[in-house]
Amino acid sequence: MNTANSRFRINVLIQMARTTENLDKRERYIAQAEEELEEMKSGKCQSTPLEIFLYEKCEVGEDFRGDRTEIYKKYVDFCNERKFATSSRNSLYHFLRENGIGEVRGNNGERFFKLKVL
Numbered sequence: 001m002n003t004a005n006s007r008f009r010i011n012v013l014i015q016m017a018r019t020t021e022n023l024d025k026r027e028r029y030i031a032q033a034e035e036e037l038e039e040m041k042s043g044k045c046q047s048t049p050l051e052i053f054l055y056e057k058c059e060v061g062e063d064f065r066g067d068r069t070e071i072y073k074k075y076v077d078f079c080n081e082r083k084f085a086t087s088s089r090n091s092l093y094h095f096l097r098e099n100g101i102g103e104v105r106g107n108n109g110e111r112f113f114k115l116k117v118l
Contacts, residue, residue: 006036006040010033017029049082049084049086052084053075054099054101057078061116064114065104065112066113066114070117072089074117096115
């Protein structure tokens with residue numbers, strides 16, 4: 001299981017716990033989120049360079065407009081610094097979309113992700 005999937009599931013479980021009025025369900029969601037977190041901390045989850053880049057170097061926000069080409073360049077630089085193999089540009093874009101990073105079009109048709117690279 002990879003870290004991105006675990007983080008996504010933890011976030012969903014926490015959101016479900018926040019929104020339910022049923023106390024039994026809330027406790028069950030919290031317990032499941034805690035189990036996922038423990039599994040991540042135990043090292044059973046393997047992070048990919050894409051995941052590490054997203055969680056260490058990016059900040060997501062509705063007001064951010066990260067140029068796709070610039071994000072990819074920074075991803076390649078990050079991988080080179082860490083001596084990671086890089087994924088293709090399309091793989092990075094697909095990964096970002098899969099992980100809920102919104103994409104918007106500018107006035108001239110250019111596309112941006114709702115994130116900034118730190």
